[in-house]
Amino acid sequence: MKSVLRVYEEAILDGDEKTTSDIEAMLCLIENEKNELVEKVSAISVEISSGKEKYIRLQADFDNFRKRSEKKRLTVRSDAQGEVLESLLPMVDNFERAKQQLKLETELEKKIDASYQGIYKQFVEIMRSLNVAVVATIGKPFDPSLHEAIAREESQEFKEGIITKELRRGFLLGTRLLRPAMVKVSAGPGKKKSSKATQESNEQPATVARGDER
Template sequence: MTGDKKQSNVKASETHKNEELDDISPAKPEKTSGDEKSLEEQLEAAETKADGNYDRFLRVTAEFENFKKRSQREIADYRKFANESVIKEILSTVDNLERALSIQKGGTDDFEGLRHGVEMTLTGLMDTLQRFGVSPLKSHGKPFDPNVHQAVSQEESEQHPENTVSQELQKGYMLNDRLLRPSMVVVSKKPDTKGELEEKETVQ
């Protein structure tokens, strides 16, 4: 009987302690309807902003694609018609050459007149090229320069110093400051005097 009473007192004491702990535990704040409304408004505003940013992204992407296509068309047209002005200038030279040939076909034997006409045509063509920044290289008698000269052979020469352009087989041209075509040249070298002396000694 006494044991049951003690056990009952222990249970009562534990229950009392648990009630005290429940009393001192922090109370959870309850959300008010105003807080919930504020969160909903913030969420709605964020969604609206995100939708607006996405729409702007789509517009910018579409504009960029249109710009890229337009640029590609412009580049293609430029490449296609970039030489139009040059070709128009050269066509006048073609006209002059055709006139010169038509005179020859007419049975005339005026070769000097034909030569004069061709010279005038060549002069006009060179003037046209110079207007577009094309100029011929002057190579004959100049020191050989691998940057602008293309040597096709060498020849012994007493009239030119060694490593000098003794013959110009084909003119080179510059386009403004850029090499358009190198000059094809023959380069001089010292005569083989040793071989000549040996030949003279053999003859003697």
Template sequence: MEEKDLEKNEQEEITEEIVNDAEQELVTEEEKEEQQSDNKEVQQLKDENDELQNRLLRVQAEYDNFRKRTKKEKEADLKYKSQSIVTELLPVLDNFERALQVEIEDKAAKGVVEGLEIVYRQLKTVLESEGVEAIETDGQIFDPTLHQAVIQVEEEGYESNQIVETMQKGYQLKGRVIRPAMVKVNQ
């Protein structure tokens, strides 16, 4: 009987080993499936994280660009804030210059002209302090960004496209043309 018991015990042990091995294989396969599922979830979360990081970077870049563009616009607005008033004052400046070109013999009228000259110089000083400059024309070569050709003539002593005469002064405000100079140009 002992032999039978021994044999039975051996069979039970073998059976138990086989069952344990099978259970371990099942647990291992379940763990593998679970791991694969976890790996898929982790990869999916990593992909979502990368996408969110990229979106965040794009939003930050857009915001920086917006901030820079807004700053430039504000600077330009401040730089050229006086353009509208300057544009309206240019005809006044032109009229002062025309009035001062008149030759007067009368002493009383000369006093008035001297007063006009003082007001003209003050107006010119104020405009210059705001960044207004007259566009150079005398002897210059015609530049369509600065000059407006009103008449073309053929005169000796001038090169082709050289300005012969200024019909109306042109002005720039801090480098921006606010009124081109009207000129007579040699062909």
């Protein structure tokens, strides 16, 4: 390019219009080619930038898809486990009833109880390994999301709203409720009779008796 410019200067100084015109035409052609190359480079840069953005979006979409798939897989697995465990819960009830009803008087009854307890222990260990937990009841505040109240009763031992008795165990699978616990809930100590009312109650039979004597 330097040599071309040097020839161009000499042609101008010598008044060589043809050489000057040819060089100017060549320089114009070079300038046009340069501009075309700049436009192509700019277009390629835009395509590369757009390609990077598309790649980032595709990668984000894939990560979201992977997370959704994993969450769905865990949900399906949890639902399947829940259904199986729910179908086994009546077995727990049967073991509990058998334990309460069986009277250990003979050696045979003791052997049967030991067999029952061994099987029940294995079953409990399996449930524990599957992240199954028992819903806490007696002495705990009543929680409608965990407990099913079938009765309210006065209690001198527990405050109002505290569970006094468990009638059927409840179970959790992780944070999911498999079955609510069936319970009785304290209604508080109740209203105590006043001493005056008690005295009137005690005196009433004597008054009636005196009336009968008449």
